[in-house]
Amino acid sequence: MMEFVQARVHNPDDYKAPESPRVMAAVDVELILEPTTTAATAAPSSSSHRPSLPGWNFARPLNNATPPEDAATNEHQLKTLEKARTMIKTVWSRMPNIEQKSAAGTEKGYRVLRERDGCVSVNIIGHPLCVAEATFDVHFVDTWTTDIVLRAKDLGTGLLPLMAMLREPDLIADYLPHPAGLPFIEGLDIDKTFHENDWMYHCFVSPFGPLPGADDLHAITLFDLMDEPEGAIVLYAESPKEGAKEHRGWPIPKVTSWRRQRNFVLGATTVIKPSSARPVSLDPPSSKPAKCASPGCRFHANPALSIGGGLHCCLKCKEKGPKHAAPAYCQKREFPDDNIKWSLAEHGCIDVELAVTIKFPIPTWLIPLAFVRWVAVKIIKLYYPYLVLLNERFDETPFAQRVEADKDGFYARLGQQLKDAKRSFARTRENGDPAFVFKK
Ligand SMILES: [Zn+2]
Numbered sequence: 001m002m003e004f005v006q007a008r009v010h011n012p013d014d015y016k017a018p019e020s021p022r023v024m025a026a027v028d029v030e031l032i033l034e035p036t037t038t039a040a041t042a043a044p045s046s047s048s049h050r051p052s053l054p055g056w057n058f059a060r061p062l063n064n065a066t067p068p069e070d071a072a073t074n075e076h077q078l079k080t081l082e083k084a085r086t087m088i089k090t091v092w093s094r095m096p097n098i099e100q101k102s103a104a105g106t107e108k109g110y111r112v113l114r115e116r117d118g119c120v121s122v123n124i125i126g127h128p129l130c131v132a133e134a135t136f137d138v139h140f141v142d143t144w145t146t147d148i149v150l151r152a153k154d155l156g157t158g159l160l161p162l163m164a165m166l167r168e169p170d171l172i173a174d175y176l177p178h179p180a181g182l183p184f185i186e187g188l189d190i191d192k193t194f195h196e197n198d199w200m201y202h203c204f205v206s207p208f209g210p211l212p213g214a215d216d217l218h219a220i221t222l223f224d225l226m227d228e229p230e231g232a233i234v235l236y237a238e239s240p241k242e243g244a245k246e247h248r249g250w251p252i253p254k255v256t257s258w259r260r261q262r263n264f265v266l267g268a269t270t271v272i273k274p275s276s277a278r279p280v281s282l283d284p285p286s287s288k289p290a291k292c293a294s295p296g297c298r299f300h301a302n303p304a305l306s307i308g309g310g311l312h313c314c315l316k317c318k319e320k321g322p323k324h325a326a327p328a329y330c331q332k333r334e335f336p337d338d339n340i341k342w343s344l345a346e347h348g349c350i351d352v353e354l355a356v357t358i359k360f361p362i363p364t365w366l367i368p369l370a371f372v373r374w375v376a377v378k379i380i381k382l383y384y385p386y387l388v389l390l391n392e393r394f395d396e397t398p399f400a401q402r403v404e405a406d407k408d409g410f411y412a413r414l415g416q417q418l419k420d421a422k423r424s425f426a427r428t429r430e431n432g433d434p435a436f437v438f439k440k
């Protein structure tokens with residue numbers, strides 16, 4: 001059975017951080033002190049129905065109703081939260097205003113909205129059977145600074161598979177494809193945990209085009225702003241300062257390969273909100289997958305609807321006869337197979353906005369805009385089907401095994417926080433508001 005966690009509907013404008021946290025507190029206090037609250041139940045306690053906390057208001061570290069006990073960690077996280085809000089605002093304030101136009105119905109599945117004056121903007125449909133649409137904006141701010149914004153509406157990854165990728169990053173390199181001629185993740189892991197919502201990623205990306213391979217470090221902090229105006233889970237990432245030898249007492253590993261350089265993320269904010277869209281816009285055509293509908297094909301229809309549309313073993317077989325797609329896409333099991341069941345995307349959709357300010361190791365004028373657009377379209381079209389597939393086949397992946405084992409209780413706590421009916425966002429929700437699906 002699915003469980004829904006609901007959130008208030010927010011305007012896209014809410015992504016912009018409030019002017020001052022104090023103003024927000026004043027607004028939200030009214031929300032939380034409703035007349036039904038008696039003096040006894042309103043007493044401060046560890047309960048989720050808690051008063052606003054100094055500096056935090058109604059924000060909290062992800063997975064925790066209370067701020068970090070250690071004063072230095074608490075201060076660091078509050079500063080980080082402020083950075084997260086400021087950086088996304090800064091990126092938007094210097095991004096040129098570009099008229100939006102959907103890529104739906106375009107022949108190639110994308111629409112270039114701008115490709116001049118140091119700015120690329122493109123809308124991309126990531127999969128023919130999904131409603132999700134991504135908008136990718138790249139803006140060269142100066143010789144060394146680039147802003148990148150990726151907005152995905154109705155992303156079919158779902159919350160739990162996305163959180164599993166964040167929490168188990170060492171599984172990503174094996175799950176995603178390694179295409180020739182495009183950048184891909186060669187290795188990704190958590191090198192250091194400073195606090196339960198506060199980690200250091202170490203990320204290796206393949207060399208490609210004019211860019212050398214990457215050996216990057218990114219500190220990431222995860223926040224739960226469900227009760228704040230954002231109504232979202234918010235992540236903030238930043239690389240340790242260029243030239244720094246240590247980060248919060250942790251010695252920074254040096255770049256060891258001559259083929260690698262370190263990129264410096266000056267700030268990256270990710271805002272994750274619930275969406276009520278369906279990841280794949282199809283229903284199973286029968287109780288279980290039947291024979292592939294392509295004449296002459298001896299395989300059965302793929303149990304993941306996003307791959308064969310419910311009727312074919314893969315979309316290639318549908319279009320070109322028994323000429324099959326890459327192994328991950330085509331399930332070449334011979335028909336009949338009585339045990340076959342549909343693999344349905346049960347983890348819902350999310351809306352994601354990611355804003356990054358980055359310093360690449362080469363000057364921006366060396367990077368052609370047409371190349372940036374080409375890469376953006378290729379990458380989104382290549383990776384998005386794998387993200388939808390992760391939702392459809394989640395239970396069969398090693399990610400699900402890690403979620404099941406839940407070594408340090410990360411997923412249990414996340415579920416607890418998001419399903420807490422006493423929280424302000426849960427109590428103020430209205431019928432029909434988008435809701436996070438968190439099925440664990
Ligand atoms: Zn077929």
Ligand SMILES: [Zn+2]
Nearest residue numbers: 313314324330
């Ligand atoms: Zn096939």
